[in-house]
Amino acid sequence: MIYESSRSITSSTCPEWARRRADAGEPAWIVSWWPEVLLTCGQARDAMELAELCSGPVEPGARAEALAGELGTSVKHVMAVLHQRMMERGR
Template sequence: MTIYANSRSMTSSATVEWAWRAGRTEPAWRLSWLPNRLTREQARAGMELAELLGRSNPVSDNQEQARADALAGALGLTVQAALSVLHQRMHDRHPRD
């Protein structure tokens, strides 16, 4: 998994979520899946968390669980809250007929 970042945006090779710079002064970043403004570091954490939680087996060991907890914590979320938001976005993109 790779996050591609420049001064204006972040995208991922593993998720459709993205981040973009929405202003000149920090917190200036937004994530496609969260409504609040973030620092660049928080946006990066959000991208990494979306990648981690988007895998078929998102948290397979204690080390990955600890990483997910830390990334979610940087955003002021729990892993469960992040999973809920990301799952809802996936459902909204691909509703069942």
């Protein structure tokens, strides 16, 4: 489940997050697993949903492919980044 406020987006199923930069207009959102790209609020929410889909125990599926395509990335890339972040956290 995704939780949204005016400044952050978090997940109940994965440790990733999105935060709104206070010093910027749109796009102003930074996502923990993709910090080099500034996103709009809608894109940040999509990125969080994508992180949830790619963090679960089942194949991400068509919804994840669609979200990744809209964001200009791939499910394979997202899964690799999330795996690396998990290894860095010691899991």
